[in-house]
Amino acid sequence: MKKVIVLFVLLSFVSCQKEVQLVQAVSTIDTMVVDHSPVYIFFEKKGKDTVAEVNRKNTIGTTNWIFNIDKRLPLKIVIPEISKLQQKREGPQMHKNEDAKNYYSYMDSVQKSLAFMSFTEIKYTYNSYFSSIYVKDNPDYHIHFQTFTVNFKPNNKVSVDGNEVEMKELLAFLKEYASFSSEDKRVLLYLNFDERLTFDQYLSKVIELKILENELVSISPTHFIYDKKKLPDCDCAL
Numbered sequence: 192m193k194k195v196i197v198l199f200v201l202l203s204f205v206s207c208q209k210e211v212q213l214v215q216a217v218s219t220i221d222t223m224v225v226d227h228s229p230v231y232i233f234f235e236k237k238g239k240d241t242v243a244e245v246n247r248k249n250t251i252g253t254t255n256w257i258f259n260i261d262k263r264l265p266l267k268i269v270i271p272e273i274s275k276l277q278q279k280r281e282g283p284q285m286h287k288n289e290d291a292k293n294y295y296s297y298m299d300s301v302q303k304s305l306a307f308m309s310f311t312e313i314k315y316t317y318n319s320y321f322s323s324i325y326v327k328d329n330p331d332y333h334i335h336f337q338t339f340t341v342n343f344k345p346n347n348k349v350s351v352d353g354n355e356v357e358m359k360e361l362l363a364f365l366k367e368y369a370s371f372s373s374e375d376k377r378v379l380l381y382l383n384f385d386e387r388l389t390f391d392q393y394l395s396k397v398i399e400l401k402i403l404e405n406e407l408v409s410i411s412p413t414h415f416i417y418d419k420k421k422l423p424d425c426d427c428a429l
Contacts, residue, residue: 214262214391215299216398219306227255232272234261235360243268245277253288253351256280257307259296267317269418270416276390284322295394307400317416321427322381327333337376339369342383342429344397350369353429364405378408383415 220284228251231300233244243264251255258276260269270281277293283313292311316325322340341348347358356364369378384393397414404410419429 199204203225210261212262213259213305214295214394215300216272216297216306216395217299217301218398219293219299219304220398220401221307221309222304224255224257224307224376226261226291227257227294230256230258231258232258232264232269234263236378241265241268243244243272244365245272245276252280252286253291255292255294257294257296258310260390260394261392263388264388265386266384266388266390266393266416270317270386274317274364277314297394297398298348305327308394308427312412317412317417318418319421319423320415321417321422321429322383322411322415323427324423325415326381327392333379336379337369338379338381339365339372340381340383340427341365341400342385344385344387344429345387350429362399362403364401369403369408373407380408380410381413381415382410383417386416386418398418 192323198422212231223383228249228386230250231246235242235244241264245256249257256276258273258322260273280293292309294307294309297308299305322338326338326340332420338350340350341361342348349356349358349361350389351364351368380400382400384396391415400410422429
């Protein structure tokens with residue numbers, strides 16, 4: 192419990208100089224991370240531009256990294272920064288600890304406590320790629336899966352395989368849709384996010400959907416952050 196308290200204090204200290212508004216979600220995945228060091232990604236305004244300011248001065252390569260990311264940052268700005276840090280950590284120059292993980296911090300709005308979600312296995316693709324293209328490009332891998340394209344769009348809109356769904360009904364819809372359409376195959380959900388969405392909209396939905404995972408349903412660790420204007424002409428179930 193000591194490590195969590197230390198992180199609370201550290202967050203409060205940093206917020207006295209620069210504010211970090213954490214994502215809020217309604218469930219806790221992990222309550223405690225030991226042997227950790229922090230990464231901060233701040234929301235900054237420079238004129239009319241929004242900038243992600245990264246501070247990882249105190250990170251130690253052999254520890255777990257906790258990413259404290261301002262929820263207001265647009266995905267098109269923050270995801271490339273996260274990907275750079277992932278690649279840097281995996282690079283040959285970094286001291287290795289095979290057990291060390293990357294975590295996002297967030298606030299459990301029900302328990303009123305700090306919580307964490309590991310994203311060590313998550314890989315991001317952004318700009319001009321979409322999950323339905325990826326599935327078509329890799330048919331051998333997907334032959335034993337029933338894949339579903341979940342697409343989060345601006346204005347609180349979401350679709351599943353091109354079918355518009357009310358956001359508040361998404362979990363119930365996915366459970367029923369997967370049961371009806373899986374054809375006795377393992378279900379693999381692919382998550383796509385319009386790059387104009389915020390980190391808050393991204394992480395809160397990923398946490399919410401993790402409740403669906405079981406022995407028959409998985410969420411792909413490849414997350415697609417796309418620019419609609421850069422997608423090639425395709426049947427992308429947008």
